[in-house]
Amino acid sequence: MSLVDSERRVLSGMRPSGRLHLGHYHGVLKSWVKLQHEYECFFCIVDWHALTINYQEVGQISQHVMDIAVDWLAAGVSPSSATLFIQSQVPEHAELHLLLSMISPLSWLERVPSYKEQQDRLPGRELATYGFLGYPLLQAADILLYRAGVVPVGADQLAHIEFAREVARRFNHLYGREPGFELKAEAAIRKLGKKTATLYNNLRRAYQQQGDVEALETARALLKEQQSITIGDKERLFGYLEGGGKVLLPEPRPLLSDAPRLPGLDGGKMSKSGGNAIFLRDSSAEVEEKIRRMPTDPARVHRDDPGNPARCPVWPLHEIYTGAETRVALQQGCTSAGIGCLDCKGPLIEAVQKELQPLQARAADYQANPELLRSILAEGAERARNEARETLTEVRLALGLNYR
Template identity: 60%
Template sequence: MRPTGQLHLGHYHGVLKNWVTLQEAYDCYFFVADWHALTTHYDDPSVIPNSIWDMVIDWLAAGVDSDSATLFVQSLVPEHAELHLLLSMITPLGWLERVPSYKDQQEKLKEKDLATYGFLGYPLLQSADILIYRAAQVPVGEDQVAHVELTREVARRFNHIYGRGANYEEEAEAARKKMGKKAAKQYAQLRKAYQEQGDAEALLKGQELLGAQQNISMEERERLLGYLEGSGRVILAEPQPLLTKASKMPGLDGQKMSKSYANTISLRETPEQVENKLKRMPTDTNRVRRTDPGDPQKCPVWQFHEVYSDLKTREWVQAGCTSAGIGCLECKAPVIEAVLDELKPIQARAAELEAQPEQVKRIIEAGSEKARAVARETMREVREAMSLQILG
């Protein structure tokens, strides 16, 4: 997540609640993408430092658990930048220019000069962010699937170019023999069946066989996977998109909640500020007078009811609005109460963390060091594959 300002309810419903669920089922890495923030805020980065700490506090307050997931700051793991640089040596320019969000963002942010190498290359930095941890899955909405597909193409190209070293077959055979006599023989048969006869079932069985092996290292397993498929060693794993539901959180004007539209409710706004914003929300323009009937489908407040209200309350709104039986302020009252109830525990936890800056600092330092240990290992193999491991 890019640290470019305060987090709001759109972030909470669209991302953070999903992260809290994912951390219970997966080994998750969540990071503050401060280098990515520079792609659009390079001319005024002053908002970034405070946003980093506020963002981490909001994550923790929303339920992200540093004991269950790895939380870190991107720039504290410089290996991201090194992998980005090395991947830029092999990535065709056309791949970056065709990323859908490239021209889309330039159009939306016309007031900024985005004719920079950093902005063009940010999808490749995203790829480095993913590949350096050999992520199996990346939680994204449908609009971000293209970025994951670019990452897969980059990984595939890297493995094709660098996955077959001078002694590739000898090393693969040596790894095969470590599997034990029976398993090694079975692997050879399955490899032959797949490569000579195109037996797809043999490929699946071979992959399962390797997955069950305890006598070989991860590097040897990846080499044998590539050898099985007739390709090179898998140095950078191809991730899959893990599709997440699109956020239903509307903004105060009915559009998507976004800082760009100035229609947000921040996670740490005071109850008075939240109440005033919701009371001033626009409603169905046909309800000029209290006695005029309205149409909830044309009212931004109804979208909040769809997020926060139960069936009984929504039926009360439908009946009251269409018959002019309730006024707009009456309609907003359950929403105001629900939003305040949702924010209360988050704000209480945030206040505790704000009072313990050293604890937040320790969480970031520990997470960044843990992430860096994984990143270093990936970079060791990448450098070795690209003949850059000069000092061994």
């Protein structure tokens, strides 16, 4: 019986596309560093996903994987607090993807927004492949394999999490009706104690007979608090609430990032492909050179022209990196033409360099010890495989693929 507490488990990942930049750091990695101390975290380098678009350009994948691992560790993601691993080193991802493909309607995949959006965005790529069509299902398998209840994402990934929820819901509906389910669920209710059991039954009745969604949420919260029953019994009772079966694959929920959107050097979204990124391992000289050549308020043609920070691509970076007192002084200097644009960029250059220095020192240590890096990823893969095997044991049993 599963003892996984899905609500305390996080799964997240990144495609290996090269070194990471400040957008990744502020948008994802800082959040991961915090989450690893609050949840049981699995962080996956999804190298198979890299093949869904770049299957013709595979020469750099292994180097990109190592680069991303170094940047994760340098940013503070810790192998003692989280499980870091490479997707392809856990072949159970592929097996669950295959098994889930048997029940996933083709129309579900075709309606995922990114399927058409990416084809329009990358007209030169041949994306009429099963791998590209099916990558949301592979992503769903990545999540469901670890029965992760929490997936940190940006708003652009919400459709993918909803797809994973639909797949889990369909799987549970088809295969969660274990023999004697109702009897086992009723036995689990009795284990709650008389008072809690009565409350659970009243809430279940209110939802099933009257459609009271608030009663459903209250009942779910009640179950989460229970310490007297096993996780397996909780899974049955979660399913029994809605008139279904045992929850074999818990439905994940998105955890939306509240991190500020980090602009690139041109004011647009920071990205490697946009050529507007400051990378975590850029030298101090590279950081200075990149920021110094950033465009500023187009109205400041001459040094003595007053400017407006609201029109300047540099200003959003100041709002992230420099303190309120410094920003007030810079704003006054800009609007009065008391300072030039290079004067304004100076404090920003210093702040970015200061933030990156300790991170780069840690990165240098890992780069100098590739065996340690490989060992961390191998140990992470083994821990991940242990969890994945447990899930697949239950999935195979539900599908009738148990020959022992």
